[in-house]
Amino acid sequence: MSQEQINILQRALKREKTARKAAEKILESKSRELYALSEELKITNTKLETSVSEKSSQLAGVFENIIDAYMVMDLRGNVLKMNDAASKLFGYNLSEEKLNVNSLIYTEDITYAFESFSELVEKGRFSNYTARVFRKNKEVRWVQINASLIYDADQKPIAAQGIIRNITELKSLEAQKEKIRNALEKSNNELHEYAHIVSHDLKSPLRSIDALVSWIKSDNEGKLDEETLQNFSMIESTLETMERLISNILEYSSAGSETNKLEDVNLNNTMEDVNRLLFVPEHISIDILKKMPTVKGDPTKFQQLFQNLMSNAVKFSNKDNGIVEVDFVEEPSFYQFSVKDNGIGIEKKFHDRIFKIFHSLNRNKESTGIGLSIVKKIVDLYEGTIWLDSEFGKGTTFFFTIKK
Template structure:
């Protein structure tokens, strides 16, 4: 081998060594990068694991400490998991014994329970399922359940979960309330009937006395002196006042009672009827500012309402030209009515008192102190409010609302 060939081989060998050294350097650098990346991944994985454990712990805490009962079951009704609230409610410990939700169903609610489960499977959820359940000790509890399906990665239903709220106490209170309502309704009906009987029984002797006074006057016509005639007139006036008072008490007793009659009441027709019924002196004018609405309710009660307010306005008018003005404003959920007069007015300190029974501010025989009490009871019946604005010597405006 010539010297030149040796040099060529030497140069090739040197190039190969240099290339190997460069490759080793690249490999060393890449290994170092992989090591650093591996260490970073270890740190990240450790953080993720810590975070996962933390979240799992938090979820476990929520699961165990939720106030309402929480249950997870498979689609055959076998309970897979439940929290302490559920164990307390149902009386079962699923770590020691198997439990299927069918064991909890109250017999009379079986059909309803299976219908609700079908709804759960079909729609994926149900809300506010309310029924009775049996505890392990065969105690009956009322519960309200909201449930939904649990799906796997392929969106296939694999289980169901539900929040169960114990509403037994609330249900018992509702039942007691309903019993009390029925008892009150029965009592009110009996009192109303009793008021009618008493009214009739009280009026009978009054009419007898009135008849006797009339006979005395007829039998002794021309024989009685002025004082005796005046005393007989006082007796007749007192009898008339007593009969009016009895009638008003009967009207008051029935004013706030509920009625099954609920129809469209055209208040414009009511006003026409009142124009016929009420005695309106010539110096007083009744003005309807705008067309009145049609409301739902008992026509008789609405007539009583407006009749009492208008009668008051007429009764306490003291002007040469008396005015009674009826108006209405439509609000989003109710009508606001007003009955305005230019009469004697009412002092501010009496504004609350006048709605109480027998609290008339005028002691004349025409006033029994019941009219505005009747008005208040009817407005309350229709879930409205009533108030007034007044100025002595200038007049009064009564406002009241009626729900649409």
């Protein structure tokens, strides 16, 4: 081999050594990077495993401690998992036996159950499914279920989960409540009908007595002395008072009864009707301070309400210039009405008594002590409150609220 060939070979060998050293340095550098990355991944994996373990533990705790029953099933209805509350509710132990939800469905609710399952598959969830179910021992329970689908990574449904609440006791209470309500409604209707019958039967003899008195006076015109005529007038006045009392009792018996009427009541029209019905002496003025609102309810009851308050204000006015003012203020959820007068007033010690039936504080022959009781019953019917502000000798303001 010539010297030149040797030189070429040596130069090639040198270049190869240089390239190998450069490659070793790059490999060493990449190895260090790979090692560092490996260590970092190891630490991250450890943290992730710890986190997953913690979350799994937390989820297991939540799963077992949900008060309501919780169940997971596949899309064929096979129960895969359920918590202790579900085992207790249905009477099954998954570690000892298999369970399919079809065996839980109450016979008469099968159609409803399959319609709800179709909704679950189509929409991914359903809410407030309420139906009967069988326990393992064939006892029947009422339940309310909220369910949703479980999806895999490709968003394909693979299972369903549901929270099941036992509402058997609630259903029983609702049934008892409905039974009591129906019995009470029947009783109230019977009492109301009885009140009308009694009212008619009581008024008939009163009218007969009144007619007899009138005939005696007519047949003996010019023959009766002044004292006898005065006695007859007292009888007529007493008969009139008794008839008014019977009418007021009948009105009181029906004032607090529920009504199916729930319509818009324009209280401006109500005020016009009340003003036409009331006898207002010339020295008394009734002022409606602003345009009244429209409320929901029975027009007759609202007329009764305002008529009793306003007639009381007129009846017990003792001033040369009597004033009755009707006003209201609007609040977010209710109206607050007021009927104010400058009449005789009511002492504070009587404020709690005046709404009780037959508690009249004035011996006025026209007062039966029922008017304010009727007012209170109507306000209670519409879930409002009533109270008064009064100063004896100066006047009274009645306040009451009506929900919007």
